[in-house]
Amino acid sequence: MSFVSRLLRRSFSAATATATATATAGRRPGSVSADLYRENDLKRLVQKFKTACDNERFRTKSGIYKATVRKLASAKRFKWVEEILEHQKQYNDISSEGFTARLIYLYGSSGMFENAQKVFDEMPERNCKQTVLSFNALLGAYVNSKKCEMVDELFKSLPEKLGVEPDLVSYNTLVKAFCDMKSYDSATMLLDEMEKKGINPDAITFNTLLYAYYWNGKFEEGEKIWTRMLSKNVVPDIRSYNAKLEGLAVKKKTNEAIELIEEMRSKTIEPDTFSFNSVFKCYVNDGNLEKLKQWYDDMEKSGVVVNRGTFGILVPFLLEKGDLEFALKLCKEIFSKRYLVNEELLQGVVDSLVKESRIEEAEELVSLGKTNKYRRYKLKLPAQE
Known part of the structure; x- marks a missing residue:
């Protein structure tokens, strides 16, 4: 929504x-x-x-x-x-x-x-x-x-x-408009204007600002909004935490991201797909394949459903690290659960399989792409050396 x-x-x-x-x-x-x-x-x-x-x-x-x-x-x-x-x-x-x-x-x-x-x-x-x-x-x-x-x-x-x-909805929409225009100072100044008019900013107001700052690498500014949100007794929700997790991933603060996940769970806020995606980005930044796979297992055991973004983060990293087995597993999951992803993502796995002389598995992926009910992927076997 x-x-x-x-x-x-x-x-x-x-x-x-x-x-x-x-x-x-x-x-x-x-x-x-x-x-x-x-x-x-x-x-x-x-x-x-x-x-x-x-x-x-x-x-x-x-x-x-x-x-x-x-x-x-x-x-x-x-x-x-x-x-x-x-x-x-x-x-x-x-x-x-x-x-x-x-x-x-x-x-x-x-x-x-x-x-x-x-x-x-x-x-x-x-x-x-x-x-x-x-x-x-x-x-x-x-x-x-x-x-x-x-x-x-x-x-x-x-x-x-x-x-x-x-009213509050009006101001929240204006905050969103300023953030989309990257007029972050103007958006933040609206907090003071709202309070002068007796309109209390809510979770939507603060989350809009948190996403604008954290997702654009403005971590320190995001932290100021987080502090202000708490001072107004607005309780952070899953969207608030996800915004901060993404900010930590952008800043390559892996340890802090894991601590934040633990804080969420201590407050009975269960991580969702977007939470895990930010953690995956942290481990991609660190080049830590083992930890990434551990967190993927944790995600599966938690019953959290992956999304298109998950595959976009994981598959290129797996190919970079040479873990074709896991990349192949994810590709088959894409087809079996009818996820829609970029064709280039799948083609990269096909190319890597052929390079490793795993022709039958590459042909299987090409066939699955052609017969996929929801999107026909035009995957091709590259010329073999």
Whole structure:
């Protein structure tokens, strides 16, 4: 779930479920949603979705809206995103701010900020109130569309025009925008502004700043934010710790990273995939293959699921260290569990196997790549010397 999605969900999820009337004749909205989740033909998906929207109860289901828009946007079918969202304007729900805020958010999540702005601008003519709810949705749309400079402009001009007071969600979105623009000082200064207005920064506020500083090698600045967070009695969560772990990995502070993992566990915060990935980076920096493999075993025993980033860290290091057995094991795991990784990662293993005259195993990987259901990898056997 994206930053803005998490931020806005609590702001307007309740508002989107305005009038939940009895379903119109036909299939239940739940079964229709299940059908839409499974539909892979995008043209049929659009038609089915528009038909389903005639059901008033279906229109309260924000999850299927997000999933459908995400699927279309991922395929770069932005005209179809526009088609299904403009279709919503025929319903009476469009006079509900929560429903409209959802459309603004969905356009923004697709990078269609101009459409999001248009929906917002049309609200008065539909007798739809513009409160901090839709204001926040618009800010989020610009952040998701990578138009962060507009967030600062809107933040300065719109509240007075609309007669609204920015709230915690508003400020958190502005903090995110400044961090994305690498205007870290401006983002940090907002903490003082928030407190002057009686708005207490929360875990989202501090985590956004922690990621901005730690992930960009600004460890000392990150530590100041960490200290300030504790002074405000905001308890670090898994995201806070993961940000700091990444900062330690960037600074090649392996011992401190391991100590931080122990601190997490002492506070019953179990390391997740991102935590382990940072530890792996530490051991890659140290060139310590043995410790890396021990932590991978620990990860498996903990039931933590690997992700694409895990393979991107481990496989090149294993090849560098000549541990083809483990690299091959990971490749087979990629195929068996249907992970999607960069083709170059797998090709590197194929090349190394051929170099070591392990032709049959290399051919097996090439075959697995060609027959993979979710992505066809065009792996090739290199010419043998």
